[in-house]
Amino acid sequence: MISKKYILTAIAAIMLLSIDSCKIGPNYKRPTTDLGKQYRFSNLPDTLSFADTSWTKLFRDTVLHNLIRKGLQANFDLRIAFARVNEARAQFKAARAELFPSIGAQGAALYQNGQTPPSGTVEYKDAYAVGNLTWELDIWGKLRRAKESARAQMLSQEAYKQATYINLISSIAQGYYNLIEYRDELNITKDNVRIREEALALVKAKMIAGTASGLVVAQAEAELATVKTQIPALEKAVGIQENAVKLLLGDLPGEVSMGKPLMAQIDTNILPKTGIPSRLIVRRPDLIAAEQQLVSANAQIGVARGMMLPTLSINASVGYSTLGAGIIGSAVGGLVAPIFGWGKLRANLRKAQAYHEEILATYQKAIYTAIGEVSDGMLSVNKEHEMVMQQRILKTAAQTAFDLSNQLYNAGYASYLDVINAQRLLYQAELQLSQAQLNSLQSIVNLYLALGGGWR
Numbered sequence: 144m145i146s147k148k149y150i151l152t153a154i155a156a157i158m159l160l161s162i163d164s165c166k167i168g169p170n171y172k173r174p175t176t177d178l179g180k181q182y183r184f185s186n187l188p189d190t191l192s193f194a195d196t197s198w199t200k201l202f203r204d205t206v207l208h209n210l211i212r213k214g215l216q217a218n219f220d221l222r223i224a225f226a227r228v229n230e231a232r233a234q235f236k237a238a239r240a241e242l243f244p245s246i247g248a249q250g251a252a253l254y255q256n257g258q259t260p261p262s263g264t265v266e267y268k269d270a271y272a273v274g275n276l277t278w279e280l281d282i283w284g285k286l287r288r289a290k291e292s293a294r295a296q297m298l299s300q301e302a303y304k305q306a307t308y309i310n311l312i313s314s315i316a317q318g319y320y321n322l323i324e325y326r327d328e329l330n331i332t333k334d335n336v337r338i339r340e341e342a343l344a345l346v347k348a349k350m351i352a353g354t355a356s357g358l359v360v361a362q363a364e365a366e367l368a369t370v371k372t373q374i375p376a377l378e379k380a381v382g383i384q385e386n387a388v389k390l391l392l393g394d395l396p397g398e399v400s401m402g403k404p405l406m407a408q409i410d411t412n413i414l415p416k417t418g419i420p421s422r423l424i425v426r427r428p429d430l431i432a433a434e435q436q437l438v439s440a441n442a443q444i445g446v447a448r449g450m451m452l453p454t455l456s457i458n459a460s461v462g463y464s465t466l467g468a469g470i471i472g473s474a475v476g477g478l479v480a481p482i483f484g485w486g487k488l489r490a491n492l493r494k495a496q497a498y499h500e501e502i503l504a505t506y507q508k509a510i511y512t513a514i515g516e517v518s519d520g521m522l523s524v525n526k527e528h529e530m531v532m533q534q535r536i537l538k539t540a541a542q543t544a545f546d547l548s549n550q551l552y553n554a555g556y557a558s559y560l561d562v563i564n565a566q567r568l569l570y571q572a573e574l575q576l577s578q579a580q581l582n583s584l585q586s587i588v589n590l591y592l593a594l595g596g597g598w599r
Contacts, residue, residue, distance in 0.1 A: 166284025168445020192418030285449025
C-alpha cells in the first residue's frame with residue numbers, strides 16, 4: 144500500500160516542475176511597422192485627437208442621443224457580439240482548466256454469495272470510496288500556449304464587440320442624418336411646388352388679360368407636374384430610411400422623430416484634430432482585434448510543436464475500503480511519445496506557421512488600411528466643407544437669378560422660358576446644398592469612426 148504522504152509529495156513536486164518549465168514555441172512580439180509621423184492631408188501634427196471626444200459631446204442633437212442609447216441596448220448585431228464574447232470567455236476558461244488536475248470520486252458496495260463445494264457457501268462483502276486525480280503535465284508549455292491562444296481569442300472578441308459598438312453609433316448617426324436630408328429635400332420640393340402653383344396662377348391671369356399665351360400656361364403646368372413627380376419618390380425614401388433606422392434600434396418599422404437641422408448636428412469646434420498614427424493601433428478596436436488574432440496564431444505554433452513531443456500524465460487515487468478497514472491508494476505515470484505518423488504532426492506545425500504568416504500580413508494590411516482611411520477622412524472633411532461653401536454661393540446666385548427673371552418677365556423684358564430656367568437652377572441648387580451638407584456631416588462621422596472614436 145502506497146503512503147498517502149508520498150503520493151501528495153510526488154504530486155506537489157510534479158506541479159512545481161510543471162509551473163517552472165518553459166513554454167515551447169515563439170513568444171509574441173508586436174511586429175515593427177512603419178506608421179509615419181502624421182497622416183496625409185493633416186496639417187495639425189497634434190497628439191490629441193477628436194476621437195477621444197465622447198459621442199455625446201460630438202453629436203449635439205438630444206434626439207439622436209436617445210436613438211443611439213436605445214440602439215446600444217437593443218441592436219441585434221451588438222447582442223450577437225456580446226454573445227460571442229461570452230463564448231470566447233467560456234473557451235478561455237476551458238483552456239485554462241486543462242492546466243489543472245481533473246478530480247473525481249467514485250464509490251461502490253459489493254456483495255457476493257456463491258457455492259464452492261465441498262466447503263459450502265462463500266460470502267464476500269466490501270464497500271469503498273475513492274477519489275481520482277487525472278492530470279496531463281504541461282512540461283513543454285503546450286497547454287499554456289493553448290490557454291494563451293484562447294485568451295487572445297477572447298480579447299479579440301472583446302475588441303470586436305467594441306468595433307461593433309462604434310460602428311453602430313456611426314450607423315445610427317448616419318442613418319439619422321440621411322433621414323433629415325431626405326425630409327429636407329421633400330420640404331424643398333414642396334416649397335417649389337407652391338412657387339410653381341403661384342406662377343401658374345399668375346400666367347393664367349395674364350392669359351385671361353391677353354398678356355400671355357397658352358404656350359406659357361402649358362409650360363408652367365409642365366414645370367409644376369415635373370416637380371410634383373418628385374414628391375412620391377422622396378416620401379418613399381423617407382419611409383424606407385425610417386425603417387432602416389428602426390432596425391438599427393432593434394425596433395419594428397415606424398416613424399422616427401427629428402431634432403436639430405443638419406448643420407446644427409455636430410460641434411465643429413472640436414474638429415479636425417486626428418492625433419498621430421502610432422496611437423491608432425491601440426485605439427481602433429478592429430486593429431486591436433486583428434493583433435489579438437496574431438497573438439493567438441503565434442501561440443498555436445507552440446501548441447503544434449508541443450504535439451510533436453512526449454506527453455506525461457499521471458493517474459492517482461486515494462480512498463478507503465471497509466475490507467481490511469484501511470486506506471487504499473495508487474499512482475500511475477504514463478509517458479506517450481509520437482514516433483511515426485506519416486508526417487502529420489510536422490504538417491500541422493507547417494500549417495500553424497503558414498497561418499501565422501497569413502494573419503501577420505492581414506494585421507499589417509489592416510493597419511495600413513486604417514491609416515489610409517484616416518487620411519481619406521481628413522481629405523473628405525476638408526473638401527466636403529469647401530463644397531458646402533461653394534453650394535451656398537451657388538444657391539444665393541440662383542435665388543438672385545430667379546428673383547430677377549420674375550421681375551424682368553413681369554416688366555416684359557424676359558420670356559417665361561427664362562423664368563423656368565431660373566426656377567430649375569434654384570431648385571437644383573437647393574437640393575445640391577442639402578446633399579452637400581449631408582456629405583459634410585457624413586465625412587466627419589466617417590473620420591471619427593476611422594480614428595476609433597466613441598467607445599472609450
